[in-house]
């Protein structure tokens with residue numbers, strides 16, 4: 001069992017990325033049943049090119065997190081197809097899904113999701129350890145230096161600011177060199193300056209390293225760092241904007257049916 005796992009995890013991908021980094025075909029997800037059923041995603045079809053930075057926006061409850069969870073293999077759609085970097089995420093076992101995620105996908109969450117008992121360096125290499133991949137210490141130091149934490153390798157998360165914690169989370173997402181990085185409100189808990197640092201790092205992951213980033217956000221300023229914005233309303237795609245500006249995004253959001261003021265403030 002162990003041997004099989006190792007062999008699979010060592011498999012190297014094609015050097016060339018697939019034509020599409022992410023493709024969703026008629027992805028649907030309903031929570032609950034009968035009277036209490038909520039259609040969180042309603043046959044969403046989309047395609048994202050490699051090396052692009054996309055923000056996903058929409059009113060509260062429009063299905064943004066569900067879209068991210070299904071696209072990232074953290075949740076299973078009821079129907080439809082998810083293809084990441086040319087490989088279809090099939091309805092296999094939980095272990096297969098985990099393996100799929102570890103080899104192709106990186107995550108950044110609003111609340112960082114770092115382990116308090118581990119140092120910055122240990123948190124960063126965790127995805128490599130879990131996937132039983134080789135740890136290149138020099139490379140890990142390089143990544144942490146790039147996110148401005150080269151002098152914090154031995155610190156624990158409770159010795160860091162929120163912005164620094166999120167930068168550890170970004171380093172952790174980059175360390176496996178995933179083709180796609182999903183970020184769910186990565187700046188939601190940060191002050192303006194830390195948010196800007198985090199957004200610039202995500203931009204750099206795309207522009208310098210060719211990753212594909214998909215980021216859910218409520219914040220038009222955060223969305224303006226992306227190459228394009230996908231708007232969701234009632235579980236369906238409700239438009240797309242290329243080269244978003246803060247004002248244009250805020251304006252579009254205000255016309256999505258639900259007012260932006262209905263969106264709860266971030267904690």
Ligand SMILES: Nc1ncnc2c1ncn2[C@@H]1O[C@H](COP(=O)(O)OP(=O)(O)OP(=O)(O)O)[C@@H](O)[C@H]1O
Pocket residue numbers: 031032038039040058059060061062063064065066067
């Ligand atoms: N685990 C769940 N059980 C039941 N309903 C759920 C569950 N998760 C989400 N929903 C419902 O599905 C719909 C979409 O939720 P989702 O969290 O994807 O929206 P969102 O756009 O991310 O919202 P927000 O901006 O408030 O985070 C909502 O109506 C929500 O109440």
